[in-house]
Amino acid sequence: MNAPLAPNSLRNLPDENGHFGQFGGRYVAETLMPLILDLEREYKAAKADPAFKAEFEDLLEHYVGRPSPLYFAPRLTEHWGGAQIWFKREELNHTGAHKINNCIGQILLAIRMGKTKIIAETGAGQHGVATATVCARFGLSCTIFMGATDVARQQPNVFRMKLLGAEVVPVTSGAATLKDAMNEALRHWVANVHDTFYIIGTAAGPHPYPELVRDFQSVIGREARAQMLARTGRLPDMLIAPVGGGSNAIGLFHPFLDDADVAMVGIEAGGHGVDTNAHAASLTGGKPGILHGNKTYLLQDEDGQITEAHSISAGLDYPGIGPEHSWLHEIGRVKYLPVNDDEAVEAFQLCCSLEGIIPALESAHALAALPKLAPQMDKDKIIIVNLSGRGDKDIFTIADKLGVEL
Amino acid sequence: MSARLSAAFAKGRPALVTFVTGGDPTPDATPAILDALVAGGADVIELGMPFTDPMADGPAIQAANLRALAAGTKTATIFAIAKAFRARHPDVPLVLMGYANPMIARGPEWFAAQCQDAGVDGIICVDIPSEEDSEIGPALRAAGVDFIRLATPTTDTARLPAVLNGSSGFLYYVSVAGVTGKQQAAVDSIKDAMDRIKSATDIPVVVGFGVRTPDQAAAFAAHADGVVVGSALVDLVATHGADAAEPVRALTAALADAVHGAKATA
Ligand SMILES: Cc1ncc(COP(=O)(O)O)c(C=O)c1O
Numbered sequence: 001m002n003a004p005l006a007p008n009s010l011r012n013l014p015d016e017n018g019h020f021g022q023f024g025g026r027y028v029a030e031t032l033m034p035l036i037l038d039l040e041r042e043y044k045a046a047k048a049d050p051a052f053k054a055e056f057e058d059l060l061e062h063y064v065g066r067p068s069p070l071y072f073a074p075r076l077t078e079h080w081g082g083a084q085i086w087f088k089r090e091e092l093n094h095t096g097a098h099k100i101n102n103c104i105g106q107i108l109l110a111i112r113m114g115k116t117k118i119i120a121e122t123g124a125g126q127h128g129v130a131t132a133t134v135c136a137r138f139g140l141s142c143t144i145f146m147g148a149t150d151v152a153r154q155q156p157n158v159f160r161m162k163l164l165g166a167e168v169v170p171v172t173s174g175a176a177t178l179k180d181a182m183n184e185a186l187r188h189w190v191a192n193v194h195d196t197f198y199i200i201g202t203a204a205g206p207h208p209y210p211e212l213v214r215d216f217q218s219v220i221g222r223e224a225r226a227q228m229l230a231r232t233g234r235l236p237d238m239l240i241a242p243v244g245g246g247s248n249a250i251g252l253f254h255p256f257l258d259d260a261d262v263a264m265v266g267i268e269a270g271g272h273g274v275d276t277n278a279h280a281a282s283l284t285g286g287k288p289g290i291l292h293g294n295k296t297y298l299l300q301d302e303d304g305q306i307t308e309a310h311s312i313s314a315g316l317d318y319p320g321i322g323p324e325h326s327w328l329h330e331i332g333r334v335k336y337l338p339v340n341d342d343e344a345v346e347a348f349q350l351c352c353s354l355e356g357i358i359p360a361l362e363s364a365h366a367l368a369a370l371p372k373l374a375p376q377m378d379k380d381k382i383i384i385v386n387l388s389g390r391g392d393k394d395i396f397t398i399a400d401k402l403g404v405e406l
Numbered sequence: 407m408s409a410r411l412s413a414a415f416a417k418g419r420p421a422l423v424t425f426v427t428g429g430d431p432t433p434d435a436t437p438a439i440l441d442a443l444v445a446g447g448a449d450v451i452e453l454g455m456p457f458t459d460p461m462a463d464g465p466a467i468q469a470a471n472l473r474a475l476a477a478g479t480k481t482a483t484i485f486a487i488a489k490a491f492r493a494r495h496p497d498v499p500l501v502l503m504g505y506a507n508p509m510i511a512r513g514p515e516w517f518a519a520q521c522q523d524a525g526v527d528g529i530i531c532v533d534i535p536s537e538e539d540s541e542i543g544p545a546l547r548a549a550g551v552d553f554i555r556l557a558t559p560t561t562d563t564a565r566l567p568a569v570l571n572g573s574s575g576f577l578y579y580v581s582v583a584g585v586t587g588k589q590q591a592a593v594d595s596i597k598d599a600m601d602r603i604k605s606a607t608d609i610p611v612v613v614g615f616g617v618r619t620p621d622q623a624a625a626f627a628a629h630a631d632g633v634v635v636g637s638a639l640v641d642l643v644a645t646h647g648a649d650a651a652e653p654v655r656a657l658t659a660a661l662a663d664a665v666h667g668a669k670a671t672a
Contacts, residue, residue, distance in 0.1 A: 017537065027506055027533045027541075029462045031558040031583050034565060173468055179459065186461045191584035193560060290506040290533065290541075291459060303481045304511030306458045 010257040010333060013324070018207020021330060023323035026206040028293045031190045040208045042113050047215075052108060059104045060219060063137070064094045066101075068220075070227035070384070075354040080370055083237065083377035087357070087387040088224045088252060097360065097389030098220060098248040099130040103199055105216030107134040110197035117141045117196040121185040123150055123178035123244075124314035125157025126360075126389060127201030132166035134199075142166040145185040147176040150314055157393055175308045178318045182292055202245025203322035206293030210322050217251025224384055225255050232382065238263040238373065241386035242365040243336065244280075244315050246322035248388040253334060263335070265373065266325060267365045269311035270338030280309035281338040282321045283329050296323040312341040312397060313361035315389075343368040345401050348391065360389030361397065407609070408527035408552055410499040411575045414449040415610040420627035422447065422665040423612050424658060425503065425636030426643060427454035427470035428487055429479025435648045436487050437494075442651040443639075444498055446658025447666070449632070450576075450612075451491070452530065455484050455504030462505075462532045464587025466637040469644060481508055485524045492525030501554060501575070503530040506541065514545035521551045528552030528575040536568045543572050552576075557603060559583050559595070566606050576610040578634065579603060581617075581626070587637050590616040593625045600629045620664035627668035635661055 005012045013020045018040075026036055046052040060066040069089045077085045090098040110118060118140050122128030128144040135142035144161055148170040151158055161168050174180035189198045203213040221239075228236050239256060241249035243266040256262045271279030279285060282297045289298040291306060299307045299319035309319040328334040339347075344361060347368035351359045359367060366385050374383060391398075399406050414421050424443045428436055436453075443451055456474035460467060484502070491500055502521065509517050509531060521529065529551060534541055536555065546553045552575030560583055561569055570577065579599060581591035596613055603611050613626045614634025623633045642657060643650040 025541075026535065026537050028535060029532055029558075030535050030556045030569065031560050031580065033535045033537070034560045034562065174458065174472075183459050183461045187464070187585045190462065191582075191589070193583055290510065292461075293533070295541075298507070300507065300511070302511065304457075304508040305475065306507070 011254060013327070014207060014211055018211070020324045020327035022288065023295050023326040024207055024210060025295050026293065027290045027295065028206045029190055031193065035193045036206050038113065039109070042109060043208050043212050046109055046112060056105055056108060060101065064100050064104065065092065066219065067223045067227070068092050070224055070231065073355050076351065076370070079350070079354055080374040082375040082379065083381035083383045084379070085370065085374060086236070086382060086384045088220060088384055090220060090248065090386060090388050091357070091359065091363065091390035095130045095133050096392065097126045097130065098217060098251060099127045099201060100133065101219055101251070102201070102213050102216045102247060103130040103134045105212065106199040107138055107140065110140070110199070111138060113197065115195055115197035117143070117192065118199055119143045119145065119185050119188055119196055120199045120201060121145050121178065121181040122201060123181065123317055124393060125150070125154040125161065126315060126393065128166070128168070129157055129160050129164070131199050132161040132164035135166065136164045143188070144168050145171050145181040145188065147178060147181045148172045149176040150178065154314060154393065178314070179306065186292070201247070203247040203250045203324060204245040204292060204294055204296065204320060210294065210324055213247050214250045214254055214324060217247050218254045220248065220251040220386065221253060221255035224252060228384070235259055235262055236382040236384045237261070237377065238265065238383045240265045240267065240366045240369055240373070240383060242267045242316065242362045242388060243321060243325060244318055244362060245320070246325045248386050250322060250324055252386045257333065264333070265369060266334055266336045267369050268336055268338045269313055269316035269365060270340040271310040273340055274338045277307070278310035279338065280311040280316050280318060282319060283325065283336045284338045286319070288326065291320055294323045296326045297321055312344060312401070313365065315360070315362040316365065337369055337372070339365045339368040345398065348398060357387070358391040359387055360391045361394045363388045407574045408499060410497060411450065411527050411552060414499050415576065415631055417449070419666050420630060420668055421449035421612065421632035422662045423450040423452060423614070423632050423634040424448040424639055425452040425454060425634060426639055427456055427467060427474050428484045429456055429474030429477055430470040430640070430643055431473050431647045432477040433479050433483045433487065435650070437490060438651040439643065439654055440491050441494065442655035443658050444495055446655040447662030448658055450499045450501060452501045452503045452634070453484065453488060455481070455502055455508055457505040457508055460505065462585055464585040464637065466640050466644065467586050470640045485520050488524040488526050499527045500525065501528040501530060502526050504532070506531055506533045509542060514542040517542070518545040518549035518551055522549040526551060528554045530554045530556070530578060532556070536572065539572055554578055556580050559599065563602060566603065570607050573609065576612055576631065577603065577607065579611055579613045579630070581613050581615045584615065586615055588616060588618070590622065596626055597629045620660045623661050624664040624668040627665040633665050
């Protein structure tokens with residue numbers, strides 16, 4: 001597993017300065033810079049430490065419940081009448097999404113660094129819940145920054161975080177959503193660098209976050225690869241994952257990047273349509289810029305002011321994307337497609353009724369790409385969709401969309 | 407280093423550096439506020455370029471950024487304000503302060519050329535640390551615009567040379583680990599930091615963040631080449647809006663008296 005990578009491998013970035021091509025980097029205030037360099041050193045040491053790896057893997061197995069199953073979805077396959085559709089079942093993890101994989105890794109790093117306080121940003125509340133969970137498990141204090149708009153639309157997750165012992169700070173600046181929560185978390189961090197560790201929830205932010213989040217989430221792709229080989233004796237033909245900041249997608253994709261025959265598709269949130277102002281498709285509708293510590297594709301105007309994102313899915317409602325995806329987009333290794341709110345809601349319902357699985361709205365975006373991709377492929381082809389989370393948190397949004405009063 | 411900036415720090419006493427956000431409360435109101443800073447006795451003017459996501463700012467300057475943007479302030483507006491300022495005040499140094507994305511949106515060369523054309527002496531960019539200098543530093547230096555870096559309480563002695571390398575104009579010492587606003591550093595910590603930094607560089611070093619009153623400014627000025635006041639002035643703009651010029655002049659005058667009278671320790 002730790003065999004050296006070929007020099008032309010697509011898996012050996014970022015470079016030593018945290019760049020993926022022109023993307024990534026460390027665009028942070030000077031106050032944070034020494035801490036970011038510390039984190040990088042500590043992460044390198046942890047990666048080389050068998051005890052760290054053993055503890056991470058033990059927690060993934062016994063606390064998170066890994067490996068997550070790789071499931072063949074027969075009725076959805078039949079419905080679309082083309083390639084076989086398989087699900088990587090991240091929604092079966094403890095706390096109901098892939099987010100916990102990363103939180104386990106980062107809290108172990110925080111403890112190594114002697115930090116006693118944890119902060120995080122959250123949109124839908126999934127990363128907030130996962131962070132609050134690992135803080136409870138390890139007895140560290142936890143503060144979650146969440147946009148006031150999201151606090152209002154994600155009440156069950158707010159209460160979950162509180163039950164787990166976290167303080168939830170509603171952020172009222174800007175549109176009071178995920179981007180503003182991240183701004184506020186960074187402000188808090190700058191003022192508390194001495195004792196505070198920031199658990200970033202996606203594969204974005206200043207180096208080394210995109211790298212370490214990817215590495216912690218790569219368990220998804222490593223498992224999927226081994227499971228597929230064991231079950232079918234071959235690799236899949238296509239991987240599909242939803243892309244918010246990009247952590248579940250890069251986690252699935254990364255271990256396959258050098259498998260030239262495996263196609264990869266990242267699904268961005270198209271909101272009301274990428275030709276409107278109301279979407280969150282930063283690769284399709286944005287251009288490169290600098291925000292939240294990294295250079296990457298961003299939704300912005302001609303002056304470089306960041307524009308508000310929109311998605312029915314709070315977890316995708318962010319105007320940026322992790323820098324490695326910007327790079328994979330530019331070199332063409334991964335295709336990125338937008339899917340609209342309505343298409344995601346339709347795919348959500350179809351998955352419920354055909355497979356008996358209520359997917360997260362984020363994951364439903366990936367499912368919504370199937371009609372565009374699966375029917376054109378032969379029946380012996382294999383698609384893996386990353387079912388990044390379960391949809392319990394979204395039932396209110398769906399009910400609202402369907403005009404049902406709960 | 408810009409001749410205007412050198413002159414501002416060669417007056418044999420500490421300099422007063424004042425910050426307001428460009429376009430706050432409206433682009434039309436900004437020129438009179440800048441004139442009030444000059445009339446009050448400010449030695450260096452920092453003009454904030456508004457950004458949607460001012461991550462290093464506390465509530466006062468965040469709100470100022472959003473007011474300015476809501477009033478229609480564009481990058482072109484900021485350069486028009488700067489150019490007109492330069493015409494009215496040929497000798498007063500003017501520095502733009504802001505975040506990376508608006509500065510690189512049309513490419514760093516475009517931005518540096520605009521600075522040069524508008525008579526802007528230097529740039530302070532919050533989120534381009536020395537590690538990412540290539541993003542904008544070479545373009546600024548080629549255009550003769552000073553790149554003013556920030557040092558903070560977390561910048562240790564080992565790191566300081568990297569921060570200083572490529573800095574010019576002055577060095578901005580951020581007195582507290584935190585965002586702009588009300589948090590205040592202890593004077594002793596300023597003195598220690600200044601001793602450390604001054605032994606590593608010859609460029610002027612100013613102290614900012616959390617300085618609000620003439621007394622605080624005087625206490626910091628005793629150990630530095632200059633003191634920056636921002637949020638307290640921005641608060642006056644928030645309170646008085648388009649009529650802010652006179653209160654801004656009055657506070658600036660009180661600050662200037664205090665700073666200019668502070669005995670600099672050699
Ligand atoms: C279930 C689920 N999937 C996907 C995402 C998007 O994040 P990322 O792109 O980092 O995987 C989220 C974010 O909240 C999520 O909760």
